[in-house]
Amino acid sequence: MINLIISGIGGQGINSLAKVLANVLLQSGYHCQFTIHKGGAQSLGSVYAEFRIDDQKLPTLGQGIPKGQLDILISLEPWEALRHVSLAHPKTQFWVETQLIPLFIERANERSIESPHAQLDALPEIKIHWESYQDIAQQKAETIKMANYFAGLNCILAINSHVNFSIKSKPNNIDTDLFDTLFFKQIPKAKKIT
Amino acid sequence: MNKLKGTFGDGNDAIAWAAQDASVNYISHYPGSPVNRVIDVLEADLHDESYIINHALNEHIAALSVMGTSLCGARSLLVMKHVGLNIAADPLNYSAVIKIKGGMVVVVGTDPGARTSTGEEDVHWYAAQFNLPLLEPTSVQNTYDCVKQAFEISEQTQLPVLVFVPGRIAYQSSLISRQKEEVSARSFLFEKDPENLINVNVRAVKNHRKHILRLQAFQQEYSQSNQTYFNPQASFGIVTRGASYSVCCEVIESLGLTEKVHLLNIELTYPLNINGFLVFAKNKKKVIIIEDQDGFLETMIKREAFGKVSCEVHGKNIFPIWGEISDEQVRDYLSEEFECKAPSNTVFSTALGQLDSPERPGSFCEGCPHRSSFYGIDKALNNQSCKSGGVYSTEMYSTGIIGGDIGCSSLPPHRTDWLLCMNAGIGISQGIAHLLPDQPLVSTGGEGSFFHGGVISLQSAVENNINLTHIIFDNRSVAMTGHQDSPTSSGKTDLGMLLKSIGVKHIFEVDAFVSSELTKAIEDAKQLEGVKAIWVQGDCALQPSAESLRRYKERTLIIHNELCDGCSLCYEELQCPAIVKDKKHTPPLLNDDSQLDHKRILQIDLNLCRRCAACLDVCPNNAIEVIDPND
Ligand code: SF4
Ligand code: SF4
Numbered sequence: 001m002i003n004l005i006i007s008g009i010g011g012q013g014i015n016s017l018a019k020v021l022a023n024v025l026l027q028s029g030y031h032c033q034f035t036i037h038k039g040g041a042q043s044l045g046s047v048y049a050e051f052r053i054d055d056q057k058l059p060t061l062g063q064g065i066p067k068g069q070l071d072i073l074i075s076l077e078p079w080e081a082l083r084h085v086s087l088a089h090p091k092t093q094f095w096v097e098t099q100l101i102p103l104f105i106e107r108a109n110e111r112s113i114e115s116p117h118a119q120l121d122a123l124p125e126i127k128i129h130w131e132s133y134q135d136i137a138q139q140k141a142e143t144i145k146m147a148n149y150f151a152g153l154n155c156i157l158a159i160n161s162h163v164n165f166s167i168k169s170k171p172n173n174i175d176t177d178l179f180d181t182l183f184f185k186q187i188p189k190a191k192k193i194t
Numbered sequence: 195m196n197k198l199k200g201t202f203g204d205g206n207d208a209i210a211w212a213a214q215d216a217s218v219n220y221i222s223h224y225p226g227s228p229v230n231r232v233i234d235v236l237e238a239d240l241h242d243e244s245y246i247i248n249h250a251l252n253e254h255i256a257a258l259s260v261m262g263t264s265l266c267g268a269r270s271l272l273v274m275k276h277v278g279l280n281i282a283a284d285p286l287n288y289s290a291v292i293k294i295k296g297g298m299v300v301v302v303g304t305d306p307g308a309r310t311s312t313g314e315e316d317v318h319w320y321a322a323q324f325n326l327p328l329l330e331p332t333s334v335q336n337t338y339d340c341v342k343q344a345f346e347i348s349e350q351t352q353l354p355v356l357v358f359v360p361g362r363i364a365y366q367s368s369l370i371s372r373q374k375e376e377v378s379a380r381s382f383l384f385e386k387d388p389e390n391l392i393n394v395n396v397r398a399v400k401n402h403r404k405h406i407l408r409l410q411a412f413q414q415e416y417s418q419s420n421q422t423y424f425n426p427q428a429s430f431g432i433v434t435r436g437a438s439y440s441v442c443c444e445v446i447e448s449l450g451l452t453e454k455v456h457l458l459n460i461e462l463t464y465p466l467n468i469n470g471f472l473v474f475a476k477n478k479k480k481v482i483i484i485e486d487q488d489g490f491l492e493t494m495i496k497r498e499a500f501g502k503v504s505c506e507v508h509g510k511n512i513f514p515i516w517g518e519i520s521d522e523q524v525r526d527y528l529s530e531e532f533e534c535k536a537p538s539n540t541v542f543s544t545a546l547g548q549l550d551s552p553e554r555p556g557s558f559c560e561g562c563p564h565r566s567s568f569y570g571i572d573k574a575l576n577n578q579s580c581k582s583g584g585v586y587s588t589e590m591y592s593t594g595i596i597g598g599d600i601g602c603s604s605l606p607p608h609r610t611d612w613l614l615c616m617n618a619g620i621g622i623s624q625g626i627a628h629l630l631p632d633q634p635l636v637s638t639g640g641e642g643s644f645f646h647g648g649v650i651s652l653q654s655a656v657e658n659n660i661n662l663t664h665i666i667f668d669n670r671s672v673a674m675t676g677h678q679d680s681p682t683s684s685g686k687t688d689l690g691m692l693l694k695s696i697g698v699k700h701i702f703e704v705d706a707f708v709s710s711e712l713t714k715a716i717e718d719a720k721q722l723e724g725v726k727a728i729w730v731q732g733d734c735a736l737q738p739s740a741e742s743l744r745r746y747k748e749r750t751l752i753i754h755n756e757l758c759d760g761c762s763l764c765y766e767e768l769q770c771p772a773i774v775k776d777k778k779h780t781p782p783l784l785n786d787d788s789q790l791d792h793k794r795i796l797q798i799d800l801n802l803c804r805r806c807a808a809c810l811d812v813c814p815n816n817a818i819e820v821i822d823p824n825d
Pocket of ligand 2: 560561770771798802803805807808809
């Protein structure tokens with residue numbers, strides 16, 4: 001089984017990305033269930049999607065990923081990556097957007113919080129893959145709103161590289177073209193990549 | 195590998211699809227998370243379905259209208275969140291005696307852990323109070339099955355059936371397999387039935403008795419409620435209901451306890467048919483009931499099984515009655531009970547667990563009318579605005595009281611003095627104002643909650659000559675629960691006339707995006723006696739009007755850094771997220787000690803800015819400029 005979290009903040013398109021990913025997994029022969037956590041606010045709050053994925057029928061699973069069982073974390077914001085580290089194990093893959101989105105408490109009291117970058121880099125045994133989803137999105141689609149697309153591609157990459165030791169038999173690699181097709185089909189207003 | 199078939203859906207989809215597949219005829223609801231999306235799903239399919247949707251203005255009306263349609267033979271669905279059940283409780287107390295004709299299902303989104311609510315009230319006790327059957331699904335698919343089943347049970351017993359769906363199932367998604375029931379077309383007719391409908395005196399007692407007998411007959415008959423898992427020979431038993439079932443299953447499997455444990459899940463938790471439990475408990479030494487919150491199932495089991503079992507029965511003496519039952523709690527308990535060692539992964543993650551990320555609770559959106567409204571209120575009351583955004587500190591309040599309501603206006607940075615239930619804005623404020631007429635105070639609330647019950651509260655203040663200023667944030671949308679229409683956005687209600695006709699003498703209309711207008715209105719209202727209403731108008735940023743869209747497309751905003759003196763009002767006090775520090779300067783600037791320069795680097799991020807111009811009114815130095823070709 002693979003346990004995966006995609007995290008970020010309200011407005012970054014975590015919810016729609018999760019729904020695309022679920023269908024990509026389904027059409028690639030995987031079983032999955034996922035839960036979206038978004039709190040009460042319409043925007044700017046923490047949002048994350050928890051996926052439980054397997055190549056065979058999932059057993060009965062609780063809704064949350066238990067401590068020490070998170071295999072892949074894709075985060076669109078560094079604070080939101082730090083939020084889930086307590087679920088990690090030494091081999092957890094961390095893919096994290098470099099660009100920070102300020103927390104409101106910083107506005108008056110900036111110096112009181114440490115940077116999430118330093119805290120993430122200091123994690124024992126875990127290596128962080130720092131990514132620039134926002135910059136790439138700005139370059140290739142002229143809007144940072146498409147950062148979720150590039151994070152999604154990273155999910156596929158991470159799952160494909162993970163199957164060897166996490167899933168019992170080795171299912172097909174997930175095709176990134178399938179992700180691309182379903183992403184634009186399910187999110188019609190997404191901006192095309194040039 | 196074969197491709198798998200099916201449709202992904204979450205708990206909300208499951209509820210809606212089950213209603214469609216059970217050929218529901220009528221739906222009424224009041225929006226509320228975690229079941230706020232049910233109506234969206236039903237509404238999206240309205241063109242090829244034949245049901246009617248009633249968007250009630252509160253749960254009380256929703257419950258009564260559904261009782262009406264059900265009496266006419268229509269399959270009827272009522273949807274609300276847990277706290278809504280308090281509002282619907284009065285009519286639902288009568289729903290059993292009236293002998294409904296069409297199946298009536300009451301779906302309630304519960305919220306253990308208060309993920310999306312102001313409280314985690316445990317509404318289970320209503321089932322026992324109403325004496326209505328209660329089904330508790332364990333998964334998304336099971337939610338679909340239970341809702342369909344509930345229509346059947348309801349028609350069989352002529353009782354409404356409750357289905358409780360907790361947040362963690364409502365927001366979970368998995369493949370749902372659907373099956374449309376063949377239900378023949380119905381004709382609807384209200385038949386006069388004074389025996390059951392004029393429920394008074396001797397008849398009320400007689401009807402109550404008939405109701406209880408119907409319920410008891412069903413309790414004896416309904417046997418498909420209990421499912422058992424793992425080893426029937428085990429002397430250790432676990433009993434679950436709802437979401438705790440899957441949590442327990444996962445822990446039992448992962449700790450390798452499948453041989454040592456026998457698990458019983460109970461789906462119909464009221465009225466409880468105890469026979470299943472008695473059979474289960476026969477060979478047990480110890481049984482533990484694991485459920486979210488108050489221990490409703492434990493109470494029911496102990497009530498029904500008293501004197502009939504010899505094993506130990508535990509529950510809330512071990513697990514807390516607040517919050518959700520977590521994987522960790524069950525894991526800790528079972529590993530101690532069976533002396534299993536924690537896997538090394540958990541040891542590693544426990545060490546990492548020391549790290550934490552500050553809470554990011556969400557806030558008003560960019561361009562949200564509430565942001566500048568609260569800025570204006572703070573100025574009028576001379577309150578220190580909340581500099582610590584999202585963090586609760588007593589420092590942030592001075593003497594002026596801001597009565598708070600539920601809705602987007604209650605989002606962080608929580609500028610009001612309380613955040614409790616619907617209508618608490620006008621309600622609590624009116625008590626304080628009645629007792630302390632000289633206390634600086636304003637009450638607040640959105641137009642959604644104003645129509646939910648606020649109208650009557652304000653009228654009550656008028657009738658009692660209370661000196662009260664009430665601010666209605668009219669953003670023309672019930673925004674928090676998914677942007678349903680409100681009576682002001684539908685255009686059917688004239689709020690100004692309504693206020694006048696209930697006797698509000700002084701009505702101020704202000705533009706939400708000009709906070710100084712609101713400040714002035716509050717100061718002017720202070721000079722006047724009686725009930726004053728300030729009608730603050732500004733569209734929800736996510737439901738823009740044509741004019742807001744035009745502004746969004748055509749306007750540009752800039753901060754002239756040379757005019758800015760670094761007062762930081764726009765950044766720290768208005769706190770618009772679109773006003774940011776120049777990216778080049780962060781994070782290295784964290785070590786920069788020159789305060790002034792440190793602040794004079796503000797920019798407007800046009801990717802985020804909604805061009806509402808609220809910041810313009812806030813800046814004392816005219817450093818912010820709006821460039822609008824139409825001005
Ligand atoms: S309110 Fe005006 S002067 Fe004050 S920090 Fe903002 S832009 Fe600068
Ligand atoms: S920067 Fe100013 S105009 Fe833009 S959204 Fe914020 S307050 Fe409104």
